[in-house]
Amino acid sequence: xxxxxxxxxxxxxxxxxxxxxxxxxxxxxxxxxxxxxxxxxxxxxxxxxxxxxxxxxxxxxxxxxxxxxxxxxxxxxxxxxxxxxxxxxxxxxxxxxxxxxxxxx
Amino acid sequence: xxxxxxxxxxxxxxxxxxxxxxxxxxxxxxxxxxxxxxxxxxxxxxxxxxxxxxxxxxxxxxxxxxxxxxxxxxxxxxxxxxxxxxxxxxxxxxxxxxxxxxxxxxxxxxxxxxxxxxxxxxxxxxxxxxxxxxxxxxxxxxxxxxxxxxxxxxxxxxxxxxxxxxxxxxxxxxxxxxxxxxxxxxxxxxxxxxxxxxxxxxxxxxxxxxxxxxxxxxxxxxxxxxxxxxxxxxxxxxxxxx
Numbered sequence: 001x002x003x004x005x006x007x008x009x010x011x012x013x014x015x016x017x018x019x020x021x022x023x024x025x026x027x028x029x030x031x032x033x034x035x036x037x038x039x040x041x042x043x044x045x046x047x048x049x050x051x052x053x054x055x056x057x058x059x060x061x062x063x064x065x066x067x068x069x070x071x072x073x074x075x076x077x078x079x080x081x082x083x084x085x086x087x088x089x090x091x092x093x094x095x096x097x098x099x100x101x102x103x104x105x
Numbered sequence: 106x107x108x109x110x111x112x113x114x115x116x117x118x119x120x121x122x123x124x125x126x127x128x129x130x131x132x133x134x135x136x137x138x139x140x141x142x143x144x145x146x147x148x149x150x151x152x153x154x155x156x157x158x159x160x161x162x163x164x165x166x167x168x169x170x171x172x173x174x175x176x177x178x179x180x181x182x183x184x185x186x187x188x189x190x191x192x193x194x195x196x197x198x199x200x201x202x203x204x205x206x207x208x209x210x211x212x213x214x215x216x217x218x219x220x221x222x223x224x225x226x227x228x229x230x231x232x233x234x235x236x237x238x239x240x241x242x243x244x245x246x247x248x249x250x251x252x253x254x255x256x257x258x259x260x261x262x263x264x265x266x267x268x269x270x271x272x273x274x275x276x277x278x279x280x281x282x283x284x285x286x287x288x289x290x291x292x293x294x295x296x297x298x299x300x301x302x303x304x305x306x307x308x309x310x311x312x313x314x315x316x317x318x319x320x321x322x323x324x325x326x327x328x329x330x331x332x333x334x335x336x337x338x339x340x341x342x343x344x345x346x347x
Binding site: 003004006007008009010011012014015016017018019020021022023026031034035037038039040041042043044045046047048049050051052053054056057069072073076077080081086087089090093094097098101102 | 124131149161
C-alpha cells in the first residue's frame, strides 16, 4: 500500500516536472531566438512522430501485415481531405481499422 | 447584460472544447478502460487505476508503471523510466508558452494536463473567436482528464467481472494524430519539419527499437530542426503558424 502510493507520488512528480520544465525555465527570462524558432516548427515535427510511432508495434511480417492500421490511417486522411470534418474523419478511420482487424483475423 | 454575454462566451468556449475533444473522449475512455483491465489483471488493487488517472495522467507511463509495480520493481527504477517515457513532454511546453501566458490560477493545471492529445489540439485547433482562449484550453484539458479518469475507473471496476471487447477503439487516437498532422500540413507548408521528423523516427527505430522510440525521435528532431534553422527561418510565416 505505502509502496503503491509512493510510486504514484514519484510518477506524478516526474511527469509534472517534464511538463513544467519549459515554463519554469522561461518564466523570468525571454526565451532565446532558437527556442522561438523551435516552438514554431515543433508541432508539425511532433505530429509526424506521433503518427509514425503509432505503427511501431505493428507485426509487419505476420498476417495481416499491418493492413488494418495502414488502411485506417489512409481512410482517415482521405475522408479528411474530402470533408475536413474532424469527427467524421476519425469515425471513418476507426471504423475501417476495427472492421479490417476483425475481417482479417 | 455584459455579465451574461461573458457567460455566453464562456459557454461557447466550453462547447467548442467539447467538440474538439470528442476524438479524445473515444480514445481515452477505451485506452483508459484497457488500462483498468490490465492493472486489475496484473493483480494490483483496483483503486490504483483511478488514482493514477487523477494524479499521473499519462497513458504510456501508467501502463509501464503498472507493469513495473506488478513485477516488483523498485521506486528508483519506476522513477527513472517515468522520466525517460515522458521526457518528450519537456519540449511540448515550448510551443504553448505564449498560448498559456496569462492563464493565472489555471496555469498549473494546464501544465499538469499537457498530454500528447491536449498538446496536439491546443497547437492545431484555434479557440472560438471572441472567447477567452484560456477558457477553451482549460475546458479541453479538464474534459480530457475526465474521459481518462472515467475510462480507467470503469476498466478497473467492471473489467474483472465481465470480459469486454473494446479492442480497436484505441485507433481513434492514431486517427486524431493523422487529422492533426493534416491540419499542420495545411498551415506549415514547408517539407523540412516533416521530413526531419520522419528521418528521426526511422533512425530512432533502428537505434533503439520501439520502446524509447518517441523520446529519441523527439530529441533527434529538435537537433535536425536546429540544424535547419538557417534554411527555414528567413522564409518567415512560422510565427503565425498557429
